[in-house]
Amino acid sequence: MQTVDVLTCPEPVAAFWQAHADGRDIALATSGTTAGQPRVIVRSTASWVGSFGACAARLGLGPECRFWIPGPLRATMNLFAACLATHAGASWSMTRDDATHAQLTPALLRTLLDAEPPAGLHVLVAGDGLEPGLRHAAEERGLLVSHYYGAAELSMVAWGPDSESLELFDEVDAEVRDGVLWVRSPWLSRVQTDGDGFATVGDLAELDGNRLRLLGRPGTVTTAGATVELAPLEVLLQRQATDRVVVFAVPDERLGQLVCCVTTSADLDAVRGWARENLDGGHRPRRWVTYQHLPLTEAGKVDRAALARGLDKLGRRESPERSS
Incomplete structure (x- = not known):
């Protein structure tokens, strides 16, 4: 039908x-x-x-x-x-x-x-x-x-x-396999499942009994020979902010890639100060881009695609802090 x-x-x-x-x-x-x-x-x-x-x-x-x-x-x-x-x-x-x-x-x-x-x-x-x-x-x-x-x-x-x-919601079973969340429930769409009926969208997570902690979508940056996972880093930085924080990998002519943190101007000092005190090497963002208000989609979500386009326009040069 x-x-x-x-x-x-x-x-x-x-x-x-x-x-x-x-x-x-x-x-x-x-x-x-x-x-x-x-x-x-x-x-x-x-x-x-x-x-x-x-x-x-x-x-x-x-x-x-x-x-x-x-x-x-x-x-x-x-x-x-x-x-x-x-x-x-x-x-x-x-x-x-x-x-x-x-x-x-x-x-x-x-x-x-x-x-x-x-x-x-x-x-x-x-x-x-x-x-x-x-x-x-x-x-x-x-x-x-x-x-x-x-x-x-x-x-x-x-x-x-x-x-x-x-x-976990009613009738939901979940497993974390190699850090990735897999779910089985009556609420799934017609999505592809494994032999046990579990499906995934690739979200990283930790599961303690029925308690679920999301760590974002996978993604890495290789900078100065070190590999940094972006999703857990974004979670850490988000805890220091009152508004949303978004972490990207951006190209760099000398190191190949750098970690870039996009945040609001109101949160910049707190987030950057915490990063300086607590993060070392490639885990510490080397580029910071600020907005007065992060762009939103029509549905009210932070528009990551718009942020990525904005970073692309800035090019490979060291970007100044900015408001939008």
């Missing part, structure tokens, strides 16, 4: 539920901002619907609730939230008025905290890792905060109050 490309339909949420009623798979196109190339993910509607009850229970989401989803439905996490709301009998809207719940990225949560967030709003944060500091800042303003880790191919994997406190 032909799949339904719900994101091209005039009413994606209605198209999703019609596909569910018809027993048809759905096709979802990703933006490619993380993996570098857009992908089309095919999944059964049941791979989402089956998890909705557990999600709604964790959020206290019911018919009396209103879900604020400010991002476009082209982002699968937003479509997931809208379909979750309708499953729970709640209403949803792209405007904040009278909202009891919200689906936000960490960047959009920071923007909300700069305004006047309504006390008691339950914020579901996804699309990027939620740092404990940002979670605590939100709770101090009277917000309730939940966070989940998933991927377009895997759907729901882990849930917790922030990225340092994630636990």
Whole structure:
């Protein structure tokens, strides 16, 4: 039976539920901002619907609730939230008025905290890792905060109050093989699995019982004859910042490659100072690029592709700190 490309339909949420009623798979196109190339993910509607009850229970989401989803439905996490709301009998809207719940990225949560967030709003944060500091800042303003880790191919994997406190979601089995996370659950898309039903998107992780700690996507830089893994380094630097930190490998005529850290101007001194005190050799970033605000995708995620293009324009010369 032909799949339904719900994101091209005039009413994606209605198209999703019609596909569910018809027993048809759905096709979802990703933006490619993380993996570098857009992908089309095919999944059964049941791979989402089956998890909705557990999600709604964790959020206290019911018919009396209103879900604020400010991002476009082209982002699968937003479509997931809208379909979750309708499953729970709640209403949803792209405007904040009278909202009891919200689906936000960490960047959009920071923007909300700069305004006047309504006390008691339950914020579901996804699309990027939620740092404990940002979670605590939100709770101090009277917000309730939940966070989940998933991927377009895997759907729901882990849930917790922030990225340092994630636990495997219902019916999810996970293994870490050579540092890479593999997942088996009813929530997988039509993704390729191994003989035991496990799939991976290549994320690095540590697993302690049911507790999951994400370390980012693999990537290395070879500088001055040493190999540096970028994802764990980014995690370390991120802990010193209030906003997002992104680490890249950039070319260098003398050493071949260098570690470059992109951060906000407000976080630069803290992050660079910590790096000078705690990192040696090739692990210490040698180039720093600063923005007043990091560029975001339409869905509210940090736009790594835009940052990479910006670095490419700077060329191989030592770049000055800059604001954008």
